[in-house]
Amino acid sequence: MSERIVELEVLRFNPETDTEPRFQRYSVPCMNEWVVLDALNHVKESIDPTLSYRWSCHMAVCGSCGMMINGEPKLACKAFLREYEGVIRVEPLAHFPIQRDLVTVIDDFVTKLKRVKPYLIPKEDQPVEAGEFRQSPAELKRYKQYTLCINCMLCYAACPEYGLVPKFIGPAAISLAHRYNEDSRDGGREERQQEIASNEGVWECSFVGACSEVCPEHVDPAGALQQIKIKSTVDWYKEHAMPWSKK
């Protein structure tokens, strides 16, 4: 277990006293196997208790500690110090307003998530006595990957289109809509299409693919969005060129 002094350059912003965000340097004695979150925790405990940031599980499950580390969206609990040299710059997630220090305002994402109805809308109501809705392993496989999203919003910080066009519903919310659309028990696709097949939905995506590169859970949001584009195109031709076809 070797120790090393890590230079952290952390963005600070206190809305009550600051007009502009600024950077603050901390020299942190760190263990070699620590992650950036450990270093931040050490700062908070022993150097500067005023530093604010979100975290909870420390194991890439809760999705709270997303931040820009050397300009790249990362979970602070998954960013190992041994992979960085020199000064490590830590900033709040890009494309979100700063609430305080590394804490961002995430209302925009939460509102969009609600709009796409990311929950099961059963095809048919069934009394409890009728038993469970059964699903084959193949049916499970169709959507399982998209259930792994932890709402960490790294994909929003990585997406240049979201940066350009803030009304874009964005990678995670659309992928979660896709997760339920692909579920054999679900019957809510048409409701979700009203949101995700709109101009603000999947059509704002230009397939840069950065979302899938930064996703810590390998959800592949870019893949989900391309699949939705193909299905929405088929829908469009059915609705406009073949009005007699069943929707």
Added chain:
Amino acid sequence: MAKSNKPIVWGLFAAGGTVTAFLTPALVLLTLLPVFGVMPELLAYDNLRAFAGHWMGKLVLFGILLLMMWHAAHRLRVTLHDFGVRADGAVAVAVYLAAAAGTLAAAYFLLRI
């Protein structure tokens, strides 16, 4: 919220991208062959002209040219947007008009063969 009409242009873009991805390497290869002194009889002028002269050949060529041009137009529109050109409406009209003109030209020249 209303569903988008972008599927019209995106459908052509996606189909065109697929066709282009398969055909471009073949076209590069066929262009390079004569450089290395290989001229297959199959690719001789008379043969290619006969291919383009048959109605089925015309149809295939027209389909490929149409998809390629609409793919390029949409790609250019998105690229310009990514480069910071914010006049999306004007860009869309310009690039799709160019694709439409190219499509008509392809039809005109194919029908003349």
